[in-house]
Amino acid sequence: MRAVFLTLWLGVLMGASAAAAEQVRIPGGTYQPFYALKKKQPVAVASFALDVYPVSNQDFLRFVSQHSQWQRGQVKPIFADRQYLQHWPGPLQIAPQQAKQPVNHVSWFAAQAYCQAQGKKLPSQDQWEFAAQASETKADASQDAHFRQRILDWYARPTQLATVGSTYRNIYGVYDLHGLLWEWVHDFNTVMVTGESREDSSLDRSLFCAGGAVDGADPANYAAYMRYAFRSSLKGNYTLKTLGFRCAKEIKS
Amino acid sequence: MKMYHLYSLLLLLCFSCNPAPEKTGTTGDHATDHAAHTHHESLPAGQPSEQSIYALSSPWRNQTGQEIQLQQSQGKIHLVAMVYASCTNACPRIIADMKAIEAKLSPQALVQLTLISIDPEVDTPERLQALAQKSQLGSRWQLLTGEPDSVRELAIVLGVQYKKINDTDYAHSNLISVLNPKGEIVHQQQGLGIEPSETIKVIQSLHSL
Numbered sequence: 210m211r212a213v214f215l216t217l218w219l220g221v222l223m224g225a226s227a228a229a230a231e232q233v234r235i236p237g238g239t240y241q242p243f244y245a246l247k248k249k250q251p252v253a254v255a256s257f258a259l260d261v262y263p264v265s266n267q268d269f270l271r272f273v274s275q276h277s278q279w280q281r282g283q284v285k286p287i288f289a290d291r292q293y294l295q296h297w298p299g300p301l302q303i304a305p306q307q308a309k310q311p312v313n314h315v316s317w318f319a320a321q322a323y324c325q326a327q328g329k330k331l332p333s334q335d336q337w338e339f340a341a342q343a344s345e346t347k348a349d350a351s352q353d354a355h356f357r358q359r360i361l362d363w364y365a366r367p368t369q370l371a372t373v374g375s376t377y378r379n380i381y382g383v384y385d386l387h388g389l390l391w392e393w394v395h396d397f398n399t400v401m402v403t404g405e406s407r408e409d410s411s412l413d414r415s416l417f418c419a420g421g422a423v424d425g426a427d428p429a430n431y432a433a434y435m436r437y438a439f440r441s442s443l444k445g446n447y448t449l450k451t452l453g454f455r456c457a458k459e460i461k462s
Numbered sequence: 463m464k465m466y467h468l469y470s471l472l473l474l475l476c477f478s479c480n481p482a483p484e485k486t487g488t489t490g491d492h493a494t495d496h497a498a499h500t501h502h503e504s505l506p507a508g509q510p511s512e513q514s515i516y517a518l519s520s521p522w523r524n525q526t527g528q529e530i531q532l533q534q535s536q537g538k539i540h541l542v543a544m545v546y547a548s549c550t551n552a553c554p555r556i557i558a559d560m561k562a563i564e565a566k567l568s569p570q571a572l573v574q575l576t577l578i579s580i581d582p583e584v585d586t587p588e589r590l591q592a593l594a595q596k597s598q599l600g601s602r603w604q605l606l607t608g609e610p611d612s613v614r615e616l617a618i619v620l621g622v623q624y625k626k627i628n629d630t631d632y633a634h635s636n637l638i639s640v641l642n643p644k645g646e647i648v649h650q651q652q653g654l655g656i657e658p659s660e661t662i663k664v665i666q667s668l669h670s671l
Contacts, residue, residue, distance in 0.1 A: 286512050287619065317618060330611070398618050399625035445618035 230327060232258040232458060233382045240339045240349070243433035254339040259332060260455035262373040262384050263311035263392060264323060266303045269294075272323045274301055279319050289316035292448045309372040311390055311453040317445040320393045324456035331395035332457035334440070338433070341386040343379040351430065360387045360432040393454040397440040514645035515619050520612035522578070525590040525605040532616075533645070535574040539668050540641035544613075544622045546581035547593045548630050555654045556636055557597050563638070563658045563665070564602065571669060572643075575599075578616060579607045580624045580632055620647070642668050 235258070239251035273280045273294075281293055281300040292314050297303050315323075317331075324330045332340070344350035351357075376388035386392075443452075516533040524530045541560055545553035560575055567573055577593075579585035590605035599605075608616075617624060624634035640649040640661060649664040 285517050287515065287517055318615075321615075396614060396625075398614075398621075398623045441623075444621060445615075 231261045232456075233261055234460065235259050235336070235340050235381050235383070238339065238348070240335070240342060241351070242335065242338060243430055243437050252335055254335050256460050257332070257336050258458040258460055259336070259340055259381075259383055260329075260457070261382060263389060263453050263455045264320075265309055265373050266297070266312045267308040269312040269315065269323065270297075270301065270303050272326060276322065276326065279322055284316075284319065286446065288318035288446055290446050290448055292450075293319070294448075296450075310370045311373050311385070313370065313390055313450050313453045314448040315393075315453065316448050317393050317397065317443070319448075320454040321395070323454075327456060329456035329458045331393055331454060334394040334396050334399060336457055337386075337392065337394045338436075340379070340381065340383055343381055343383075343386075345377055346380060348380055351433075357430065357432055363388045364432065364435060390453045391436070391439060391449075391451050393452060394440065397443055398445075511644045511646060513647075515616075515641065515647065516645035518612075518616060518619060520608055520615065522606040522608040522612070523587055525587050525594050527587040530604065530606060532576075535576065535641075536645055537643045538572045538574040539643065539665055540574045540576065540645070541665075542576045542578065542620065542639045542641060543637065544578045544580050544617060544620065544624065544634065546579050546632055546634075547585045547589045548581070549632070552634070552636050552654060554597070556638065557599075559651070559654065559656060559658065560638055561597075561599075563661055564600075566658070566662045567665060571665075573602055573665070575603045577603070577605045578613065579605070580613055580617065580622075580634055581626075582607045582610055582613050584630075621650070640664055640668075 234256060235254075237254050237256040239253050241251050277283055281295070281297065283300075284293060293316060294300070294312075294314050296314055297307070321331050342349055342351040344353060344356045347353065347356075371389060373389070374384045376385045378384050379386060514536075516531075516536055518532060520532075522530045522532070541563065543556050543560060545556055547553075557577070560577075564573070564575060577590075579590065585607045587607065590607060594603060594605055616622075620637065620639050622635045622637050624632050627633050636652065636654050638651040638661070639647050640651075642648045648668065649661060651658065651661045
């Protein structure tokens, strides 16, 4: 068994999968974020590059084998909690079936360090949401009831990690933005949802300067509400079974 | 033994003001048990620990243009808040709250007060110097600006949320963090115009450690 892991590990080190770094250009545009500054005020997103697939365990193993400070057991708890990479058999071992699964149990700090090591960074919340509102056939499927329902159906299912690229490919050629696992965004801590209610009290105005300026724009988009609420519950060192990431890169115009 | 009890009390204080987030009805397992994971090693005062925010190595620039590392405040009790210079509403009140805490401490106390700009592209050292003068901040204060990514990273470590809402303004948490000499967050005062007695009690207990 050990030999299997070792072989796999060496294989990973030598024959890096080309898919790991593959990115596509997401042409810029405007979109209506769920939490808008003013209702119905669209936000502009500049063109950017986004990873085609979520980062896999195999990709992440290659990273930690080259950056020992991000290995399980080495990382400081302020940057990753105790669940960090707990699903791996060892700090530098993954099970064969994990290779193509998206990496989970990673913190924001580890995800950001991974992206930086490749000259990339985590996508901003606007970039991620903009790319993720595209279906197979439409750049903006945010009003498509079928597309919305499919996302909600996935949210309702218990987590069973499939391999990267196994869900759907959107119109830009990006896979798995919904349907596999949740993904870190660079500015996840911009979301100011402090209550459970979808009404007025979802923002605790006394705690934030100008917090009341940020409001839910589309009450029908419950899937978006869940993503924003989920992000607001996170801290940078949290590592969850349901949370992975992919990287983005700015395109110099 | 007495020290141990005091430390436990501090831990309790820290947790009571820093509750674990609510479950948000997502798939799979969740994060509610994370607060319990916080793990404080007993190290001599002034040594960086596993929970120290001084593990962040980003460079900052203070109001006189000097390059600063947060780690330079190691060994001091450190009060930190994130603000921006053109903020007219909450930030002057956060600064006033920090001054109220400072006023209750002995002038000899080894305390560092730090304001970090969430608007680093606008807040030059000169603008921060002007804010320091306008707010009459003494020699124990430093006002820092840095790279936008460093600001985001520090905000994530401190649990500060912020978002640009128009050309000049930000929505942001009103949070004053107290770091012990190792750089661990031991207390956070959230909100504006909060009666600071609890925060002062925490700072004084750090002094007697």
